[in-house]
Amino acid sequence: MTMRRKHTKKEEEEEEEEEECEEEITACSMVASEVQIEGGQYCFFVFVLLLVRSLPSAAGSMSSQAVKLRADDNYVVMDNGILEVYFSKKGGFITAIQYNGVDNLLEVLNEADDRGYWDIVWNEADSTGTTGIYERVMGTSYEVIVQNDEKLEISFTKTWDRSSMEEKQSPLNIDIRYVMLRNSSGLYCYSIFEHRKEWPAFNVPQIRMVFKLRKDKFNYMAIADNKQRLMALPDDRLPTRGRTLVPPEAVLLVDPIEPQFKGEVDDKYQYSSNNKDIKVHGWISSKSETNPAMGFWVIIPTNEFQSGGPLKQNLTSHVGPISLAMFLSSHYAGEDVVMRVQRNESWKKVFGPIFVYLNTSSENQLQPSLWNDAKDQMSKQVQSWPYDFPASGDFHKSHQRGSVYGTLKVQDRFISDHHILAEGAYIGLAPPGEPGSWQTECKGYQFWTQTNKRGFFSINNIHSGNYNLYAWIPGFIGDYCNNVVLTIKPGSKVNVGEIVYEPPRNGPTLWEIGIPDRSAAEFYVPDPNPNYINTLYLNHPDRFRQHGLWERYADLYPNEDLIYTVGHSDYRKHWFFAHVTRKRDDGTYHGTTWQIKFKLHNVQKNGTYKLRLALAAVNFSELQVRVNNPKEDPPMFTSGLIGKDNAIARHGIHGLYRLYNIDLSSHLLVKDDNIIYLTQTIANGPFQGIMYDYIRLEGPPSHK
Known part of the structure; x- marks a missing residue:
């Protein structure tokens, strides 16, 4: 009997193409x-x-050319007929990208090692803070990993040894890989970082990849459907044309080359976004008589290799023109997310691949055309994940991964006698830890999804390894964490069945302020000072991205602090988005005390009430709580010094989530009028403060 050979996926695709032809x-x-x-x-x-x-409507040119490699003593060139990418043989820096008749899309005015590169910020193990030694990763060894007509993969490696300590090099082996495919209008970039257990301990606040584009060509930035605009030039930020504000990343454009930008504030942090939303961002060039418009896009098909989980905020693109792929950073979280690798600890992680995508258009509506095509390409890359072409054995292909599925429900007897379907919950796998530890986890991989209307979830393409299952549910406080370590093996399909989350709850809700969604966006965000405007965020859902909003508190409350009256005040209008310090006329800063006034029709004797304080962000603050006595010393509750999120200064509406559950003895409360005093005591500058997520007062379990 003759056995028929099973066709490969490639052969099946070729047959389909023949049929279509x-x-x-x-x-x-x-x-x-x-x-x-x-x-x-x-x-x-x-x-x-x-x-x-x-012909695609807005894509890079097609080519039937096989992928080629050229190399000499100084450069390595990858060429597939659509684009050519030049690398310095010493260092592995991307020095030029030729595309669409343009000799280089990267900034030719920069040095060759300052155009496209990986970098790392690190420090010795006993260091504190989020700064350190800046190291641009320089590959000292070059190798061709795969070379055929369909694919080319090259490697630049940096190998650490004891002599590297004198050169202030991080104790890491770093293997940077680049992949070019046939008929692909772009370049795949990934790296493998490794620390061996016999090497020194060290800290890492940041790992990223940087692309610096030509300022004479790229002037339009797009990072989301509603975040697109013409951008100023980097020259406009120079002292001769701009005035540095506080913090120094913000610059007021006083005399820009293009007058339309005069009076605007430029700050890279205004264009930050959550990991889960950073899928594609980049730049569009202006169209000229000799060249059609082009797009340069950084596509991140998954955030499984980014630190801090789906809500971690990171930089995207900003004036330069610059586009980034952030893999590890302390932004919006501070020292809590600095990676600390210990002595005798082996660690290895693959960052990427990300996809640098190029497209072109001659249409009149070039910006929507190129952006929409970039989004389509992003969707294709997401659907193709995990890729099957990376040659590194450290990158897990689909057959090396597993999946987890189940149903999430909520049990809150003060809302319903039945389980509540956890619709829209964020649920994911991260290395084993405490509830909420995924926020600061930065050594391993994380895999997240959202539940459907029935609370069902399916998490696919999970690296082999050990994990806890974590979740948080909009509308409910706190964090879910299972107490069983899930071991994922290649091909495994783990059914966790029906899991039930019981959010913190002692008694019925007497009153609440805000929405439990880990953000302060629902509170009152004031109009910006007209002298510090970013026109993109006028009448925008992300109006909190405007510069200097923290100063508006003193304008609105010059002498007295915020007073919120339950039953009369509206948190959307009367609860300022950030509990900040107040600057006095003499230039000094002072702590502020907010009041929550409320009535109790009766007080249950010998009962315990519960105050839930969910915080969306904190920066170098101490939160003190007093009840009906503003001078109580010591206060009935203090958080102590907490937080290094810096979300206020960096225009973020959230940082790290924190939840405080405070017992209030009934003897502290009185019938009818009560006041809770919230004091932020530390006031060394404008950026100490708290963003509240949600506040709730619960009565005793039997309260009526």
């Missing part, structure tokens, strides 16, 4: 017969019609 030719034949095209004219007609049908 035959269908196209048949269609062409019908058109040709209708217009009476015969002989040699027919063959030419078919060729032209097929060519026109194959």
Whole structure:
């Protein structure tokens, strides 16, 4: 009996393409017969019609050229007929990207090692803070990993040894890989970082990849459907044209080269976004007589290799023009997310691949055309994850991964006698830890999804390894964490069944302020000072991205602090988005005390009430709580010094989530009028403060 060989995926795709081609030719034949095209004219007609049908509306040019590699003593060049990418043989820096007739999309005015590169900020193990030694990763060894007509993968490696300590190099082996595929309008970039257990301990606040584009070509930035605009030049930030504000990343454009930007504030942190939302961002060049418009896009198909989970905020693109791929950073979280690798600890992690995508358009509406095409490409990359082409054995292919599925419900007897379907919950796998530890986890991988209307979830393509299952649910406080370590093996499909989260709850809700969603966005965000405007965020959902909003508190409350009256005040109008310090006329800063006034129709004797304080962000603050006695010393509750999020200064509406559950003895409360005093005591500058997520007062379990 003759056995029929099973076709490979590639052969099946080729057969499908052949069938599609035959269908196209048949269609062409019908058109040709209708217009009476015969002989040699027919063959030419078919060729032209097929060519026109194959052209993408806003994509890079197609090419049938095999992927080629050229190398000399100084440079390595990857070329697939659509683009050519030049690397310095010493260092592995991307020095040039040739595309669409342009000799280099990267900034030619910069040094060769300052155009496209990986970098790391690190420090010795006993250091504190989020700064350190800046190291641009320099590969000292070059190797061709794969070379054929369809794919080219090259490697630049940095190898650490004891002599590297004198050169202030991080104790890491770093293997930087670049992959170019046939007929692909872009470049894949990934790296493998490794620390061996016999090497010194050290800290890492930041790992990223940087692309610096030509300022004479790229002037339009797009990071989301509603975050797109023409951008100023980097020259406009120089002292001769701009005035540095506080913090120094913000610059007021006083005399920009393009007058339309005069009076605006430019700050890279205004364009930050959550990891889960950073899928594609980049730049569009202006169209000229000699060149159509081009797009340069950084596509991040998954955030599984980024630190801090889906809500961690990171930089995207900003004035330069610069585009970033942030893998590890302390932004919006502070020292809590600095990676600390210990002596005798082995650690290895793959960052990426990310995809640098190039496209072009000659359409009149070039910006929507290029952006929409970039989003389509992003969707294709997401659907293709995990990629099957990276040659490194450290990158897990689909057959090396597993999945977890189940249903999440909520039990809160003061809301419902039945389980509540956890619709829209964020649920994911991260290395084992305490509830909420995924926020600061930065050594391993994380895999997240959201539940559907029935609370069902399926988490796919999970690296082999050990994990806890974590969740948080909009509308409910606190964090879920299972108490069983899940071991994921290649091909495994783990059914966790029905899991139930019981959010913190002691008694019925007497009153509440805000929405438990880990953000302060629902509170009152004031209009910005007209002298510090970013026009993108005027009448925008992210209006909190405007510069200097912290100063508006003193404008609105020059002498007295905020007073919120339950039952009368509206948190959307009367609860300032950040509990900040107040600057006095003498230039000094002072702590502030907010009041929550409320009535109790009766007080249950010998009962315990519960105050829930969910915080969306904190920066170098101490929160003190007093009840009905503003001078109580010591206060009935203090958080102590907490937080290094710096979300206020960096225009973020959240940082790290914290939840405090405070017992209030009934003897502290009185019938009718009560006041809770919230004091932020530390006041060394403008950026100490707290963003509240949600506040709730619960009565005793039997309260009526």
